[in-house]
Amino acid sequence: MGRRIAVVLFNLGGPDTGNDVQPFLKNLFRDPAIIRAPLPVRWLVARLISTLRAPVVKQNYAMMDAGGGSPLLRETKKQADALQAELAKKLPGDEVRCFIAMRYWHPFTEEAAAEVQKWGADEVVLLPLYPQFSTTTTGSSLSAWHKAYKGKSRTICCYPFEENFVSAHVDQIMAAWERAGRPGNVNLLLSAHGLPESVVKSGDPYQWQCEALAEMIAGRVPADWEVSVCYQSRVGPMKWIGPPTEEEIARISDQGRNILIAPIAFVSEHIETLVELGEEYRLVAEKHGAASYTRVEALGVHPGFISTLTGEVLAALGMKETIRSCAGGRLCPSGWSGCPQAELKQKAGVRITETAG
Numbered sequence: 001m002g003r004r005i006a007v008v009l010f011n012l013g014g015p016d017t018g019n020d021v022q023p024f025l026k027n028l029f030r031d032p033a034i035i036r037a038p039l040p041v042r043w044l045v046a047r048l049i050s051t052l053r054a055p056v057v058k059q060n061y062a063m064m065d066a067g068g069g070s071p072l073l074r075e076t077k078k079q080a081d082a083l084q085a086e087l088a089k090k091l092p093g094d095e096v097r098c099f100i101a102m103r104y105w106h107p108f109t110e111e112a113a114a115e116v117q118k119w120g121a122d123e124v125v126l127l128p129l130y131p132q133f134s135t136t137t138t139g140s141s142l143s144a145w146h147k148a149y150k151g152k153s154r155t156i157c158c159y160p161f162e163e164n165f166v167s168a169h170v171d172q173i174m175a176a177w178e179r180a181g182r183p184g185n186v187n188l189l190l191s192a193h194g195l196p197e198s199v200v201k202s203g204d205p206y207q208w209q210c211e212a213l214a215e216m217i218a219g220r221v222p223a224d225w226e227v228s229v230c231y232q233s234r235v236g237p238m239k240w241i242g243p244p245t246e247e248e249i250a251r252i253s254d255q256g257r258n259i260l261i262a263p264i265a266f267v268s269e270h271i272e273t274l275v276e277l278g279e280e281y282r283l284v285a286e287k288h289g290a291a292s293y294t295r296v297e298a299l300g301v302h303p304g305f306i307s308t309l310t311g312e313v314l315a316a317l318g319m320k321e322t323i324r325s326c327a328g329g330r331l332c333p334s335g336w337s338g339c340p341q342a343e344l345k346q347k348a349g350v351r352i353t354e355t356a357g
C-alpha cells in the first residue's frame with residue numbers, strides 16, 4: 001500500500017469578514033517574529049496598533065470584497081487543489097492531500113495540524129507559500145507548526161531561483177505588457193513586501209533572495225527595459241529596507257515612462273496586490289504623470305508556479321534534485337549544514353544534487 005503524504009501550505013491568512021479585521025491584526029502584531037518585544041509590552045502594542053489600524057485596513061478589504069474579507073484563502077485553496085492534482089499524477093502509488101495552515105486567521109496552523117494528525121499522514125511536507133525565506137513569515141509559520149504538531153516532517157525552506165518559478169514571473173510580466181498594448185519606454189518595477197532593516201541585519205536572507213530573483217527576471221525581459229526592485233507595505237515607525245515602492249513610482253512617473261509593476265514576494269492576489277499595487281500606487285503614478293501604469297498579476301495557479309511547488313515537494317521527499325537557494329545554517333529550516341552566505345549568493349541558481357535534511 002502507498003504512503004499517505006500530507007503537504008501543508010503555509011500563508012499569512014486574512015480576515016473572512018470586516019468584523020475579523022481587528023482580531024486578525026491583533027494576532028499578527030502579537031507574533032514575536034513581527035514585534036520583537038517581551039510579552040506584556042507586545043500584547044499592549046498589538047492591542048493598540050490593531051485598534052488604530054483597523055478602520056483604514058477595513059476600508060481596503062471592503063474595496064476587494066462586499067463582505068470586507070480577504071481573497072487569500074480562496075486563492076490558496078485553488079493553489080492547493082492544483083498542486084494536489086499534479087502530485088497525484090507524479091505519485092500514483094501514494095495518496096497525497098494538501099492542507100492549508102494560515103498564521104493569523106482560519107484555518108489556523110493548529111487546526112491544520114489537527115487535521116493532518118486525524119488523517120494519519122505517513123509523510124508530512126511543509127511548504128511555505130513564501131518563495132523567499134524570512135523569519136517574519138516562513139520562520140514564524142514553521143515555529144507555530146512545530147508547537148502544534150509533534151510528528152516528523154520534511155521542510156521546504158524557499159525556492160526563489162527555481163527555473164519554473166523565474167519563467168512563470170517572466171510569463172506573467174510579458175502577458176501584462178501585451179495587454180497594455182506593448183508600450184515602449186518601459187520601466188519594470190519588481191515590488192516585494194518590505195521588512196524592517198533590523199530583521200535583515202540580523203541575518204534574514206529575504207532581501208538578497210528578492211534582489212537575486214529580480215536580477216534573474218531582468219536578464220530575461222527585453223534588454224531596453226529599465227528594471228528596479230522596491231519594497232512596499234511599510235508598517236510602523238522603524239527603518240525599513242528600500243527603496244519604497246511609492247517613491248520609485250513617483251520618480252519614474254516624473255520621467256513620463258510606462259510602468260509595469262509586478263509582485264515578486266506574494267504568490268496570490270490579496271490586499272497588497274489588488275489594493276496597494278492595483279489602486280493606491282496607480283493614483284501615485286497618475287499624479288506624477290506616468291505614461292501608463294500596468295499591474296502584473298500574482299502567480300496564482302500559473303502552471304509554472306504549480307510545477308515549481310510540485311518539484312519542491314518531490315525534492316523534499318528525496319525524489320528529485322532542486323536548487324539550494326538559501327543561506328543554510330542557523331536560520332535554514334531545511335537543516336542544510338550551511339555555508340557562508342556570501343558563497344551561497346554566488347552559487348544561487350546553481351543546480352545541485354544534494355537533497356534537504
Ligand SMILES: C=CC1=C(C)c2cc3[nH]c(cc4nc(cc5[nH]c(cc1n2)c(C)c5CCC(=O)O)C(CCC(=O)O)=C4C)c(C)c3C=C
Binds near residue numbers: 071193236266270272
Ligand atoms: C509589521 C510588520 C510586517 C512584516 C514584517 C510583514 C512581512 C511580510 N508580510 C508578507 C505577506 C503578507 N502580509 C499580509 C498582510 C499584512 N502584513 C502586515 C505586517 C507585516 N508584514 C500587516 C499589518 C498586514 C495586514 C494588512 C495591513 O494592515 O496592511 C498579507 C495578507 C493580506 C490579505 O489580503 O489577507 C500577506 C500575504 C510578506 C511576504 C512579508 C515579508 C517577507
Ligand SMILES: [Fe+2]
Binds near residue numbers: 193233
Ligand atoms: Fe505583511
Ligand SMILES: [Fe+2]
Binds near residue numbers: 157158326331334
Ligand atoms: Fe534554507
